Structures are given as C-alpha cells and as structure tokens.
Amino acid sequence: MDFVTVGTEFVNHYYQTFDTNRAGLSNLYTADSMLTWEDEQFKGVESIMEKIGSLSFQKIQHQVFRMDFQPSIGGSILVSSTGQLLMDEDSNGIPFAQSFVLNQANGAWYVHNDIFRLNIMA
Template sequence: MAMPMDFKTYVDQACKAAEEFVNIYYETMDKRRRVLTRLYLDKATLIWNGNVVTGLEALANFFDTLPSSEFQVNMLDCQPVHEQATQAQTTVLVVTSGTVKFDGNRQRYFNQSFLLTAQSTPNNTVWKIASDCFRFQDWASS
C-alpha cells in the first residue's frame, strides 16, 4: 500500500508539472500549433474570450483560425486540486498571465487558466488539459 504524500510534496510536484507544462504549451502555441491538440483530453473544453470550443476536432479547427503568435508569460501560479473535487483524479489548476501579439494585431495582455489532469502509464505521467479558459485583459492596456 502506498503511503500518502505530505501536502508540501504534493504542492511541489504540482508546481514542477505546471512549470514544465506552461513552457511546452506556449512554445507549441507559437511554433507548432498543428500539434497543440495533443495537449488536450479528447473531450476538453476551451473558453476563448467567452466562446466555447469542445472536443479535439473543434479545437483543431479553432486553432487553425488563429494568426501566428508570440506569447510572453509574466506570471504563473498553480495549486493541486483536492481529490474530493475531482473524483480522486490527480488534477492541477494552472493560472498564467502575460502578453501576446497575434500577427497583424497589437500586443495585448491575457490571462489563462488550465485544469490539468494526470494521465499515467506504467512508464510516465502525461498532463492533459481538461479545461482551458483564455481571456484578453483589455482594461490593462487602456
């Protein structure tokens, strides 16, 4: 029987996973957007400035409509989500903010929140996006 992990170790692991994920996510968004859907669960939901996109095919179609981008993350916060809230599924809440410039548009501030869930195999753990909420922060640039 596995020993329960102490809370500090749990938080440290969540933070490490979040940092690795954020680096991968924004590099993929900027440079390899075609494969971005690999980071999402099959039934993941994206809310992009109030518009809902659900499922991998819809996500792929949506990402194809976005112009090329240059993201700069200025803030990252994360915390593990209590297992009672996620039916014992290992889950991490990740919040980022920064600036983004989409080709042909001005630079804008953004805020993005992810719910990541651990997908474990015998050899490793892969974090997948269950929920993603992106919003421009227009008030910050006025």
C-alpha cells in the same frame, strides 16, 4: 513530479508550441477537454484544434509575465498564466489571462479545462 514542476513544464511547452507549431497542441487535449476562447466554447480535441487552427494571425508570441500553480480536486492541477500577446507586426502587446486544469488519464497529463481571455475592458 510535483505540481510546480508539472505546471511549469506544461506552460513552457504550451506557449512554445502555440507560437511555433500550433497543430502540435493536439497532444495536450482529449475528448473530455473544454476550451473557452473569448466568447466561444469548444469541447473535445477535434473541435478545439479546429478553433486554434482557425485563429487569423500569422505570427504570434506569448510573453508570459507570471505562472502560478495549485494542487486541486482529484489530483488535478490549477494553472493560471498572465502575460501579453504580440501579434503579427504589431509591437504593442495585449494583456491576456489563461486558466487551465490539468488532469491525468492513463498516466499522462492532459488539459481538462482551458479558458483564454484578453484582459481588456469589455
């Protein structure tokens, strides 16, 4: 599969899983994965899934505006997504930006890098 196909399938799967079955994201991370979530940093699937599981909203919907992909170092893929988050009963979306580097290990793609930011003034 080319990098656009891998990236597109990843982004669709990631946000669908995040919004419906957050625990299912654990398949995407390994011991080498890093997550920056706002001001916090996590390394490894256990630490990352503990953070993702602890997020306080009950209902969440990622509305993706754009997803972009480029081939990167060592056969990896840079993925950039922009969109807005709709949380719980709030109908006003908050813009977000997320960057991933996808890499292959043992023939399977995994998330090596993951940086998430709400795109709002500091």
